[in-house]
Amino acid sequence: xxxxxxxxxxxxxxxxxxxxxxxxxxxxxxxxxxxxxxxxxxxxxxxxxxxxxxxxxxxxxxxxxxxxxxxxxxxxxxxxxxxxxxxxxxxxxxxxxxxxxxxxxxxxxxxxxxxxxxxxxxxxxxxxxxxxxxxxxxxxxxxxxxxxxxxxxxxxxxxxxxxxxxxxxxxxxxxxxxxxxxxxxxxxxxxxxxxxxxxxxxxxxxxxxxxxxxxxxxxxxxxxxxxxxxxxxxxxxxxxxxxxxxxxxxxxxxxxxxxxxxxxxxxxxxxxxxxxxxxxxxxxxxxxxxxxxxxxxxxxxxxxxxxxxxxxxxxxxxxxxxxxxxxxxxxxxxxxxxxxxxxxxxxxxxxxxxxxxxxxxxxxxxxxxxxxxxxxxxxxxxxxxxxxxxxxxxxxxxxxxxxxxxxxx
Numbered sequence: 001x002x003x004x005x006x007x008x009x010x011x012x013x014x015x016x017x018x019x020x021x022x023x024x025x026x027x028x029x030x031x032x033x034x035x036x037x038x039x040x041x042x043x044x045x046x047x048x049x050x051x052x053x054x055x056x057x058x059x060x061x062x063x064x065x066x067x068x069x070x071x072x073x074x075x076x077x078x079x080x081x082x083x084x085x086x087x088x089x090x091x092x093x094x095x096x097x098x099x100x101x102x103x104x105x106x107x108x109x110x111x112x113x114x115x116x117x118x119x120x121x122x123x124x125x126x127x128x129x130x131x132x133x134x135x136x137x138x139x140x141x142x143x144x145x146x147x148x149x150x151x152x153x154x155x156x157x158x159x160x161x162x163x164x165x166x167x168x169x170x171x172x173x174x175x176x177x178x179x180x181x182x183x184x185x186x187x188x189x190x191x192x193x194x195x196x197x198x199x200x201x202x203x204x205x206x207x208x209x210x211x212x213x214x215x216x217x218x219x220x221x222x223x224x225x226x227x228x229x230x231x232x233x234x235x236x237x238x239x240x241x242x243x244x245x246x247x248x249x250x251x252x253x254x255x256x257x258x259x260x261x262x263x264x265x266x267x268x269x270x271x272x273x274x275x276x277x278x279x280x281x282x283x284x285x286x287x288x289x290x291x292x293x294x295x296x297x298x299x300x301x302x303x304x305x306x307x308x309x310x311x312x313x314x315x316x317x318x319x320x321x322x323x324x325x326x327x328x329x330x331x332x333x334x335x336x337x338x339x340x341x342x343x344x345x346x347x348x349x350x351x352x353x354x355x356x357x358x359x360x361x362x363x364x365x366x367x368x369x370x371x372x373x374x375x376x377x378x379x380x381x382x383x384x385x386x387x388x389x390x391x392x393x394x395x396x397x398x399x400x401x402x403x404x405x406x407x408x409x
Contacts, residue, residue, distance in 0.1 A: 001407060002028050002099040003344025005378040007073030009091050013046045014053060020095035021057045032058065032097035034105045034195065036140070036346065037065030037182060038072070038380035040092040041172070047180060048187055055185060058097075062107040064193045066142045066171035067180035068380030069351050072365060084365040084377045088354050096378045098344060098405075102200035106131055109183045110153070111191040118152055118159075125160035129196065133161050137196040138203035140346065140403060141168035142181060144190045145383035153192060154386065154393045165203045166393045167403035168194070169348035169382030200409060204337055206328045206402040207387040209286040210321030210353075211267055211314035214258065215250040217279060218243075218312065223305040226290070229298050234310065242297025250313060261315050268301050271310040272390025279312075285389045286314060286396070316398060318357050325367055325400055332404070333371040342372065342406040347379035349400045354381060364400050375404070 006023035008016040025032070035058055039050060047067060054063065072086050073094030108129045116124040122133075131137050139157070143150050150170070157166060171180040183193035197203065218231035221240035232240040251262055269284030291300040305311075336342075347364065355361050368377055386393060387401035 001101065001343045002030060003096065003376050003405065004028055004098070005074045005094060005096045005376050007071070007075045007085065007087070007092060007094045009075070009087065011091055013043055013049060016093040017050075017053045017057070020093055021054070024095055024097045028097060028099055030099040032061055033100045033103070034098050035061055035063040036096040036378065037063065038068050038094045038378070039065065040071050040087060040090065041067055041069055042091040043067075043093070051182055051185055051187055062105045062195060063182065063184060064107055064140070064142060064195055065182040066193070066380070068382065069172040070354060070381035072347055072349070072377065072379040074376065074378070084362070084369060086354055086362050086365055086381075088361070088381065094378050094380070096344070096346070096376075100197070100201060104135060104198040106196040107184055107194070108196065109186060109188065109191060109193050111188075112147065112149065114191070115149055115153055116156060118156060120156070122160040125156050131161075131196040135198035137161060137164050137198045138201060139164055139166040139168075139194055139196055141166055141192060141194040141386055143168070143170050143192045143386070144181060145170040145172060147190060147192070150384070150395055154395065158393050165205050165388060165403070166386060167203065167205055167346070167348060167401050168386040169380065169401070170384040172351055172381060172383040200407050202338060202340070202406050202408045204332070204342070204404040204406065205388055206332060206404070207389055207396065208321070208325035208328050208400045209284070209396060210324050210398055211269065211284070211286050211316045212320045212324070213269060213284070213312045213314050214254065215313055217271070217310050218246070220305055220307050220309045220311060223307060226302065226304055227298050227300050228305055228311070229296065231311070243299045244292055244294065244297040247299070247313060258315060261317055265316045267314045267316060269312050269314045270303060270305070272392060274308070274310070283390065284312065284314070285394055288397070318359070321353065321357060321398070322363070322367065325364060329368060329371040338406060340407040340409070342375055342404045345372070345375050345377045345402055345404045347377055347400060347402050348382050348385045348387070349379065350385055350398045351381045351383060352398045353400060368402070
């Protein structure tokens with residue numbers, strides 16, 4: 001199996017495409033079977049020309065991609081050395097080509113009109129995608145950032161393909177111009193595009209949400225819709241209290257630095273797998289606090305809640321984001337999920353990360369290569385990231401989601 005990437009920062013679209021295609025094809029020893037293209041919003045006015053130019057050189061392979069506020073890829077740095085770089089807010093075009101023998105590859109596009117409703121049976125989703133669940137597919141998904149039904153779409157895909165890993169992101173380039181999703185020979189401005197990979201391939205996932213817990217876990221004693229009315233000490237109903245009251249007490253116990261951080265970077269983590277006993281990074285789905293009711297002491301969060309769920313307050317900062325990603329990468333490198341060696345990876349990083357968060361360029365990609373040093377990496381900066389937590393797929397924010405490809409057998 002082969003997975004190569006090339007990145008160009010040439011200002012001419014024709015020159016950039018010629019650059020990445022020639023470099024990627026030269027690096028392959030076999031013909032490519034699939035392509036991924038990510039292009040910065042600096043090329044926004046040229047988006048309708050991307051696929052026609054690519055198809056002149058890559059006429060027959062499945063191909064998806066999108067525009068982004070930044071792109072990630074490999075750039076020649078002199079001699080034979082290649083370095084993964086993150087191009088933020090500047091000109092960049094990243095092309096990944098892969099040779100995947102014994103892998104079935106299907107590209108798909110779902111328009112807003114195509115999306116089944118959540119009351120539809122799984123067969124409706126299978127019919128729209130044309131992907132057989134029996135093939136055990138792995139998904140890479142790209143979507144329009146203005147798509148209001150993205151959460152329903154992810155729930156529907158989980159319903160139809162419950163065991164399939166799904167990673168991706170929302171495009172983040174040229175919102176005003178549209179036409180920022182690419183699929184086959186089609187350039188579109190709404191809906192979902194994706195790849196389904198079946199056969200001799202496994203997509204391992206890492207979702208780094210960049211938060212650390214504070215205080216202790218609680219259980220939702222009372223709640224409705226997205227509002228938490230009362231929390232108790234993990235099932236001790238006599239201890240139930242309004243969450244805002246508990247939060248105020250918690251903040252007084254924090255250090256001065258954490259109290260300041262809580263003014264702007266306070267979140268709540270919801271445990272998705274109720275069977276997990278020892279909670280650690282990756283067990284929480286991080287969600288925003290979106291409102292409070294001082295009179296009732298209730299808090300509203302950016303997700304639905306139900307009584308019995310475990311929750312814990314979290315903080316996010318640059319160091320925590322770095323530590324979280326490093327912990328997950330270290331765990332993957334030291335305890336790989338299978339015997340086969342990975343051959344390529346894609347990264348979907350939030351626009352809120354990168355240089356603006358860390359104060360230096362290429363932070364997440366350099367951290368990736370500290371633990372997986374020889375693995376080709378590409379991707380883009382998203383308006384929202386798609387990845388699994390606790391067996392279900394969610395839309396995240398301020399996250400780095402990784403899809404790491406390896407042979408299944």
